[in-house]
Amino acid sequence: MPYEGIHACPKGCVLFRGDLEEAKTCPKCDASRFVLVEGSDGSMKQSKVPEKVVRHLPFLPRLQRLYMTEESAKQMTWHKNGKRYHPDKMVHPADGDAWKHFDNMNPVKAMEARNVRVALATDGFNPFGMMVAPYTCWPVFVIPLNLPPGVMFEPKNVLLTLIIPGHPGDNMGVFMQPVWDELELAWEEGGTHRVVCSREVPLPDMQGRCDVHLAGQTSWKIVSGAGQARHINGIQGLLIKEYYPGLVNVNGEMKVPTKWSHFYLVEEGGETIAAKIKREFWDFFTCEEGKAAQAARVQEAVCKDRLKDLYHEARIQAIRDFHANVLGENIKKPQIRQRMNSREADLTQAQYEQVCPSWCDNHRECWTEIVRMWRTDEAYARRADRQGRRAQMRGVSHHQGNQPLPQFATRWTQTHGGQEINEYTAYLLSHKGKATDPNNVYNPEDGPDAYTNPTAYEKATEYTVAARQRYGETFDPTAEPLDTDLLQRLGPGKQHGRYYMAHSALDPSQVPTLTQVRSTPTSSSDIPVAPRRQSASQAQMEAKMEERIATLHAQMMAQQMAYQQSLQQHYNTQMQNMASFFQSMQTPGASTPPPLPMFAPPPPPSEFFPVPALVAPGGTPVQSTGSNPSPGGPGHQMMSYPPPAPYPPYPPPRGPPPTYSWPPVRGGWQYAQAPQFGPRGFPWANPGGSGGGADDETGDGATS
Known part of the structure; x- marks a missing residue:
């Protein structure tokens, strides 16, 4: 930190600054500013050594530095934004009446929490101890009161701003003039930096672009x-x-x-x-x-x-x-x-x-x-x-931090004696260690274990093999710029919006698109465009999907097997019933055959393969299977078959034969009543009927 030495009157009358900067003697007591020495002619002359020097260390730049880190910048607003765990007690000067009175008198300045409140403290002491010649020195300290109580009086936050040699006596105000000037400057104009961010870091000077x-x-x-x-x-x-x-x-x-x-x-x-x-x-x-x-x-x-x-x-x-x-x-x-x-x-x-x-x-x-x-x-x-x-990544992605790869290379060059590196080398070193690490150097013999992410080693190796296939075995990737066409072929293109390697070091305007690469005629020995790669998360998702499909397939096969077994059992039962029926019909002496067994329907597939109904009970439409909690639960209706129609009775009943009217009307017969037909479509005769119809004029009961 800079400081200035200010010459003072030996008796403390004035400081030789401002209008008195060129004065040789005190304007009040006529005391000499410099030590008097005896000249060659015996007269007293002024030397270049001042009689008294006050050391001034400006405190405004140091207060501004408290806003250069985010942590201390936030602490400087604690007096207004900090939490009091005991609101009924005075834990900070801001809780006192004097502070509140100042805020009421200066509401505009009190509105900004970053405005600094300071306290001044001074006392005299003998820096040489009590056993030597009596001497006193008076330091003046500035203490920023914005800080939290536990931080306010830490030694780093107690700022030494003035050293007064000797006892100031009644002239303390004279020696405090540099401090008053700084306080007045801060009150009237504030600091000289623009506060523009949470870390309170000022923008650089605009002069000298x-x-x-x-x-x-x-x-x-x-x-x-x-x-x-x-x-x-x-x-x-x-x-x-x-x-x-x-x-x-x-x-x-x-x-x-x-x-x-x-x-x-x-x-x-x-x-x-x-x-x-x-x-x-x-x-x-x-x-x-x-x-x-x-x-x-x-x-x-x-x-x-x-x-x-x-x-x-x-x-x-x-x-x-x-x-x-x-x-x-x-x-x-x-x-x-x-x-x-x-x-x-x-x-x-x-x-x-x-x-x-x-x-x-x-x-x-x-x-x-x-x-x-x-x-x-x-x-x-x-x-x-x-x-x-x-x-799921195989290691740390890189050690660049928030700086792009070219700036990583620049910092590495500054740390390693000005040695220049290209994008290929910078890409590998950024996956090996920090730019400021002196041990972070490139070694072509390093294997994948030397890098924090083996993927970087694999990409660099693949690029080197492809480049030597294109340019010859003597090609050195550390001495040549990156081949953007080759990067697009190995990518292929941009994977998730990023190039194959050294993404931040490439200018998109100088990189051909994947369409241009595909349309460029190449020889049969050139590098083909690689197939699209899968990320680790995509591969994991596909593995889970395949596992899920295999599980569902096994479940469906088990359900189908159970359903087939149920059908086979059902048909076996029906065949046994039919065999028993025909056997009873062939039994001698049986006057009336037993009734024909009813063919029960096969078991519904819904018992093995639940299918959501289109309309749930109550008339509520069902959206999909996935929107319902479980098959067979609320919102589902198992598919079922209607009961089968019964077979006609055996033997068929015999009713009266149909009767017709005579003469025929319009060239044909006219039914007097609807005939009754048997199961095969033949009309049955009424075994006990008289044969006459209601419209039979002859009474002979004409039939056809």
Whole structure:
């Protein structure tokens, strides 16, 4: 930290600063500013050694640094947002009457929780101990009162700002002038940094823009200029936080802007928020000449990624801040991710409300909707599904963190003495260790065990074999750029929206599409387009489907076998009954044959193969088998057959013969009554009838 030495009057009358910076003597007591020494002529002359020096260490930059990490930035708002477990007791200066009186007198400044309240403390002591010459020194300390009670008086938060040599006496106000000036500057103008994100990290100075070139489809590379302290894409994220619009009107409904397209729906100053964010990004950088169109595509992709990361990181930081500031415990990221997987371990809605990030301070209703979006059953189910798929991976995906592959390569080069590597080598090293690890070096003799994910080794090996088949056995993949045509053939194309390897290092405009690759004439010895690969989750789903189909097939075969056995038993019983019937008919001396046995219908298939009825009992339509709880239960009706019609009696009954009228009418006979027919269609004669009909004029009972 910088500090300044301020010359002071030996008697403490004035400080030689401002208008007195060039003065040689005190304007009040005429005391010399510098130590007097005897000259060669015997007269007293001023040397270059000052009589008294006050050391001033500015405290404003150190207060601003408390907002450079998210944890300490949240602690600086504890005085207003922190939870009191004993509201009836004074546990913080903010609970006192003096603090509340100040808030009433200055409501505008009190509204912002990040405004800093400080306390000043000083006392004299002898730095050399009590056994030497008497000497006193008076340090002045600044203590930020925004912090929680348990953190406020930690040594790192007690800021030394002034060292006064000797006893100040009645001139303490003179020595405190540098501190007063800083307090006045902070009161009137505030800090010099723009606070734009939850971590309170300021945007870099816009003076001295850097020249950047494209490096892949989601990253950049600084080629000239002073450079920026922050990640290039991180500045894009800071601008998104600075101009975050809150709830957005999407088709007449207020929604959380979860998509980058939502930022185009909000206008400010005649242009959309999205256009303003992208325009201000170029206040810090200069695009490569002739690459404006490609840079616009990269910037669009970066904005989409940063917006997606914004909500994820905000949730992690909210859980960490609640445990640190409210519960007083530190929690690591792996524990946080575990807590995010279940509703019981996650924070409640009210607890999330206490740790709203600074970029959403002015959009509290939007923060409420964001939390509700996190705490839905669908969100927990999606997260559990992602965790399950991640657990099926063969190892850690990579060690790039949130940086694209070209920037991983740049950092690796800086760590390893300027050694340059291409995309192929960077891809393998990113699956082997971190870029800053000095032991993370490429060795062509390494096997799959040297990598955290064997899939990277398998892809690199397959690419090397295919490249040497195309270019010859002397081809070195670590010395040549990636063959994009070959990557498309090995892919094939994009699997789940990503290239075969080194996805973030490839420029889509320079990569041929899979259709173009297929249409390119090739020789018979060239690499063919590989068949579509299956992911681990897809293979598992297909295995489960095959197992399910096999189980259902076995169940159906068992049901069919049981049904066939039941039918065979039924037919055997019927044949036995028929045999008994015919045997009784042939028995000598039997006057009347036994009745013909009834053929019972076969057992219905519904007893073995339940089929849902189209209409359930009560007239309620049944939608499908899957929508009902179980076969045969409510909503199901077993198929059944109607009882069979009985056979005609044996022997057939004999009724009166039919009678007809005479003479015939219209050239034919006319029935007087309907004839009675037997089972084969022949009319039966009435064995006891007289033969005459009611319309028989002769009475002879004419018959035909």
